[in-house]
Amino acid sequence: MGGTNFQLKPHSKIPKPQKPLLVVVLDGWGQAADDEYNAISRAETPCMDSLRESRPEKWMLLKAHGTAVGLPSDDDMGNSEVGHNALGAGQVVSQGASLVDKSLETGQLFNLDGWKYLEPAAKEHTLHLIGLLSDGGVHSRYDQLWLLIQGAAERGVKRIRVHTLTDGRDTEDGTSVKFMEQLQKDLKSLEGKGCDARIASGGGRMITTMDRYESDWNVVKRGWEAHVLGEAPNKFKDPVDAIKTLKKPKEAGGKPVSDQWIPPFVIVDDDGQAVGTIQDGDAVAIFNFRADRVVELSKAFEYKDFKQFDRKRYPDVRFAGMMQYDGELKLPKHFLVPPPAISRTTGEFLARSGVSTFACSESQKIGHVTFFWNGNRAAPFDSKLETFHEVPSDQNIPFNEKPAMQSAKITALGIEALKSGKYDQVRLNFPNPDMVGHTGDLEATISACSTVDKCVKELLEAVEEVGGSWLVTADHGNAEDMVQRDKKTGKPLMADGQPRILTSHTLNPVPVAIGGPGLAKGVKFRTDLKEPGLANVGPTIINLLGFEAPDNMVPTLLSA
Numbered sequence: 001m002g003g004t005n006f007q008l009k010p011h012s013k014i015p016k017p018q019k020p021l022l023v024v025v026l027d028g029w030g031q032a033a034d035d036e037y038n039a040i041s042r043a044e045t046p047c048m049d050s051l052r053e054s055r056p057e058k059w060m061l062l063k064a065h066g067t068a069v070g071l072p073s074d075d076d077m078g079n080s081e082v083g084h085n086a087l088g089a090g091q092v093v094s095q096g097a098s099l100v101d102k103s104l105e106t107g108q109l110f111n112l113d114g115w116k117y118l119e120p121a122a123k124e125h126t127l128h129l130i131g132l133l134s135d136g137g138v139h140s141r142y143d144q145l146w147l148l149i150q151g152a153a154e155r156g157v158k159r160i161r162v163h164t165l166t167d168g169r170d171t172e173d174g175t176s177v178k179f180m181e182q183l184q185k186d187l188k189s190l191e192g193k194g195c196d197a198r199i200a201s202g203g204g205r206m207i208t209t210m211d212r213y214e215s216d217w218n219v220v221k222r223g224w225e226a227h228v229l230g231e232a233p234n235k236f237k238d239p240v241d242a243i244k245t246l247k248k249p250k251e252a253g254g255k256p257v258s259d260q261w262i263p264p265f266v267i268v269d270d271d272g273q274a275v276g277t278i279q280d281g282d283a284v285a286i287f288n289f290r291a292d293r294v295v296e297l298s299k300a301f302e303y304k305d306f307k308q309f310d311r312k313r314y315p316d317v318r319f320a321g322m323m324q325y326d327g328e329l330k331l332p333k334h335f336l337v338p339p340p341a342i343s344r345t346t347g348e349f350l351a352r353s354g355v356s357t358f359a360c361s362e363s364q365k366i367g368h369v370t371f372f373w374n375g376n377r378a379a380p381f382d383s384k385l386e387t388f389h390e391v392p393s394d395q396n397i398p399f400n401e402k403p404a405m406q407s408a409k410i411t412a413l414g415i416e417a418l419k420s421g422k423y424d425q426v427r428l429n430f431p432n433p434d435m436v437g438h439t440g441d442l443e444a445t446i447s448a449c450s451t452v453d454k455c456v457k458e459l460l461e462a463v464e465e466v467g468g469s470w471l472v473t474a475d476h477g478n479a480e481d482m483v484q485r486d487k488k489t490g491k492p493l494m495a496d497g498q499p500r501i502l503t504s505h506t507l508n509p510v511p512v513a514i515g516g517p518g519l520a521k522g523v524k525f526r527t528d529l530k531e532p533g534l535a536n537v538g539p540t541i542i543n544l545l546g547f548e549a550p551d552n553m554v555p556t557l558l559s560a
């Protein structure tokens with residue numbers, strides 16, 4: 001442990017491969033029993049099936065949720081952030097959700113610099129809290145928001161405005177009404193304590209504020225207009241009424257709007273004035289702990305010089321994130337809880353040991369195989385050795401309308417990189433099972449899974465052709481279960497004769513498989529690990545590239 005020597009030692013049995021290693025992450029591809037709501041077992045997946053069925057020593061399951069990926073408990077589903085952090089770090093790190101829980105439970109959060117910075121502005125003016133209204137535990141949690149609000153009120157903050165993004169992606173669609181009612185009730189309870197706390201604006205997370213990796217800045221612009229300027233096409237006096245109304249089908253027979261796609265709205269008073277615009281002198285905090293979908297909003301608040309959209313008005317506020325979302329950019333400068341420190345990752349060791357890497361996905365997930373993979377670091381460790389390639393994602397369409405997404409381009413780029421002879425490692429992420437799974441559209445998700453199976457097949461053929469090796473895995477479950485289930489019996493839950501669709505991730509394990517002509521003789525998976533998880537993949541990749549894994553990492557999956 002410790003030290004700054006990143007030079008890896010040659011593996012005692014596995015020679016440094018002469019041909020590339022392909023690493024594929026199938027985003028949201030979990031393992032579950034055959035079932036009519038299992039989009040993966042219902043899809044045509046001859047390639048992934050053959051990996052499982054014909055090579056028992058080179059296929060296994062990994063734990064991808066809960067404590068195995070640094071989340072507070074085993075009731076927490078996995079997600080891309082913690083999954084890719086674990087895969088790339090080769091370590092289990094206490095994640096944002098756990099750190100914020102602890103800081104709020106002990107009250108430590110209110111003793112730290114971030115709160116001290118916000119406090120005078122919050123007391124003298126207004127405290128604005130912006131984030132995802134959810135109990136999904138992926139980006140945020142309601143109980144944390146409420147503890148934050150109560151703590152602020154107890155410390156003398158007299159005016160609070162909450163700007164709510166509705167979920168339906170990490171939570172069941174339709175639950176936003178319940179969360180909004182709860183928040184409204186809880187905020188009202190502060191009235192007697194001399195705190196005027198109200199919901200001020202909101203919108204569905206997929207079209208308001210929570211864009212990621214600069215896929216579509218218009219999403220952030222809509223959020224800015226609603227939260228900061230008090231401008232949105234929809235104005236309501238009551239936030240519950242806002243969601244209920246905006247979820248209604250536009251015309252008879254139309255499908256209700258999903259919580260994720262509720263148009264932005266602003267809450268107004270009897271005179272039609274927005275109740276919570278953000279003004280000079282105010283304090284503003286984002287209460288999401290996860291970075292990817294709030295980096296852009298943080299830039300809009302923090303950067304004076306900002307060109308991505310016209311902010312129209314740029315208030316002079318004290319701004320903080322729940323965490324620091326980008327450690328290299330030091331963004332934001334102020335934060336309520338110090339983020340997980342992830343260092344000595346596989347990416348850093350491999351780059352410092354001369355390994356060249358091509359990492360690629362489409363916009364929606366490019367940061368997963370770069371930023372999250374490398375311990376929340378956006379820039380390469382060595383730009384001569386690492387190439388990050390982003391394929392632009394489709395903008396503004398629900399992904400079930402085009403479930404193949406950009407998979408053909410990612411496959412073609414992967415094959416080109418494998419054949420180019422330029423890279424030791426080619427790392428790809430296919431977003432489809434996850435992104436389409438989140439829409440809750442079972443047929444489209446089946447199609448997404450069939451498509452990525454074909455992509456994997458083509459890639460493995462290319463590895464075969466060049467004589468390389470491969471590792472295929474996933475970051476968490478999603479597409480393998482598309483229905484809410486009774487926790488005890490596992491039976492699908494119904495409402496009005498219809499299955500209650502599951503749009504979120506799951507607690508299921510994920511597969512990992514290795515192979516290829518370049519795999520050193522005798523390499524197979526070991527069977528002695530008690531509870532192998534995603535973090536064990538990191539040292540496995542280091543081994544497959546011909547090095548011993550460093551001792552700050554969890555054990556390898558290989559027996560060689």
Ligand SMILES: O=C(O)[C@H](O)COP(=O)(O)O
Pocket residue numbers: 027028078079080081138139169170293434
């Ligand atoms: O941000 C999202 O899209 C979801 O909340 C979680 O999905 P991901 O963890 O797979 O990105």
Ligand SMILES: [Mn+2]
Pocket residue numbers: 027028079080081083434475476
């Ligand atoms: Mn994911």
Ligand SMILES: [Mn+2]
Pocket residue numbers: 028080434435438478505
């Ligand atoms: Mn997801």
